[in-house]
Amino acid sequence: MTSTRTRIAALSLLSAFWLAGCDSKGAEQSAPPAPEVSVSEVQQQTVSQWDNFNGRVEAVQSVQLRPRVTGYIDKVNYTEGQEVKKGDVLFTIDDRTYRAELERAQADLASARTQAQLARSESGRTEKLIGSQAISREVWEQRRSASTQAQANVLAAQAAVDMARLNLDFTQVTAPIDGRASRAMITSGNLVTAGDSSSVLTTLVSLNTVYVYFDVDEATFLRYQRMSREGESAATAHHALPVKIGLVGEQGYPHEGKVDFTDNQLTSSTGTIRMRALLDNSQRLYTPGLFARVQLPGRADFTALLVNDKAVLTDQDRKYVWVLDAQNKAQRRDIQPGELANGLRIVQHGLQSDDRVIVDGVQKVFMPGMPVNAKTVPMAPASL
Template identity: 60%
Template sequence: MFPTSRRSVPAPAIFRRLLLATALAAGLATLAGCAPGQAEEAAPPPPEVGVMEVAPREVSQWDEVSGRIEAVESVELRPRVSGYIERVHYTEGQLVEKGEVLFTIDARSYRAALARAEAELVRARTQAELGRSEAARAQTLVDLQAISREEFEQRSAAAAQATANVQAAQAAVEAARLDLEFTQVRAPVSGRAGRALVTAGNLVSADNGAVLTTVVSVNPVHVHFDTDEATFLRYAAMARRGERPSERDGRVPVQVGLVGEEGFPHVGEIDFLDNRVDPATGTIRVRAVLDNADGRLTPGLFARVRVLGSGRFQALLIDDKAVLTDQDRKYVYVVDAEGTAQRRDVRLGRIVDGQRIVEAGLAPGDRVIVSGVQKVFFPGMPVQPVPLATDEAPAVARVD
């Protein structure tokens, strides 16, 4: 008996192969026996997508810029006379009224100077009275030819000089009185006083003009910001067309928000536009005035400023979540009459009230897919549109 060259296969392995072949044959027979209608019923239904119908809406565009809050009046208090600081009368950081005494300078030498000037005034008035009487007697005597014309003219000149001395003495008294008054340093404006930079006992001089403190007004306040040339020219064109108030016709409204605030709760008006564009930066300085009765707007704060940038016009708005990007192009999906998703390339504008302006690519009545757009895999895909109410659309932050 010679050995065979073939390897023997165990019986269990043969049985398993036979069972697998039988199962495959049965599956193919089952699929072949299915009707076309039954295969279609096994396909999944079209996915649901949230749509919003595009409708024209009257809107206004606003431009957003950055600015700074500034005080309307800001004064550095400096001494007008020299001397030692005798007393500081205010609490640093408190509100002060116009005319309130903030510092007192030692006034003893200035009182003495005023008393001396007043004494000189009395003496000058006495000399002037004597000169007038002598001039009157000289007039009588010259009429009687009792004195010479030369002597008469000398007495008349002496009387005139005595009168002039009275005026000089009076001016000296006024100057001394002013110096004495300047020893009390008063607040020139109402507002908030800063830190006392010179305290009691220090010598101050009117010559070097050392700053004693600063006082800034608190209500109203200004907000300063810059705008570029293109925006400035657009505003000017709008004013010529009557879509925006000009500086002569009325003030342009602005809205201001601080860091950490939502939206723009503070409302004001532009009250100043600079007379030239800075050639170094290509911008022009603009100023607005804001009410600050509650004192929340502190000078120096960063401000987000929103300026009215257009008149009222009709625009098509969509939610920003509906916008997709294909390299450098923006597009959305709309649901047509057959219930399929179709791609539309769009040209977008600014955001108004949380929605994006569509300048081209859509028409009124188009149903734009807002939610579930990730379920659309290709243009022409069947979808099941579900209308969304306006308040159901997610809020979008304003980004220009």
């Protein structure tokens, strides 16, 4: 009986050892392989840092076309929305009244000239008679005064002719600038009144160049002043600063211009100052009123460390990356990121120039010290 129990105990012990060995071998076989990740060396480049603002495109010249004489619109001579040249006749006002006024003024001028000629002749005759005392001095002075008055009447009549001719010219409403005309606000057959603020015929905007207006906060404005004083910027009083412009739907800032105006005071309610950039619009890329993204150089060129933006992760209020150590193990490194430059993220603190950063497969790394199977790839912008 005792020997039977001994044999059973021995068999149980052997079974336990055998099962334990099987479990150990299974655990070794089920250990996961190191995840595959892509790593890139931190890039050290000379970069320019830009400040970002929002602005609006505005026309360099914008003209509300109003009538300068009263009358009925006889004809609209342009296609709404088309580009026009300076001097093109856009509206014609009924000119019959003004032609008649010009003819009457010309007749008055002819009459005044005749009267002046007669008065001049009479004054000349009295000049000869006064010497021989054939007439009184009073008569001589009256004739001379009449001649002078007649000459003044000629000048007044000439001015009336000039005004009548000018009013006749004003019946041809012409474009004062090159640009694009808006829709006709008043059409044929309608009465317009000179000097009436409501009688806007149309609006013209110039297109060859455009402005982009944007507001700069006080701190940034003071930084630009310091840059100008210390020679970090080639601009004088912020003029001629290079700007980059991007429109809605465009990638980045593909257009370039120059700052040509900075206001003379800040707006106290907003703490901002108005600045303006001038852009070439020969290709008609810009329409007044468009929203524009604006970049200004924020500081002089400097050397910075850059990484692919995909490598930067967030842990509550901290930013970090996974860095490979000498044993190909991932180590967490907290960083202080900056702006984007050349498509990469500037790292202000936390990395060295020889660090290798995981850029693809970051979601496979769960904890510091985790081994990885790293493949080296070039450090490229996240968009590429």
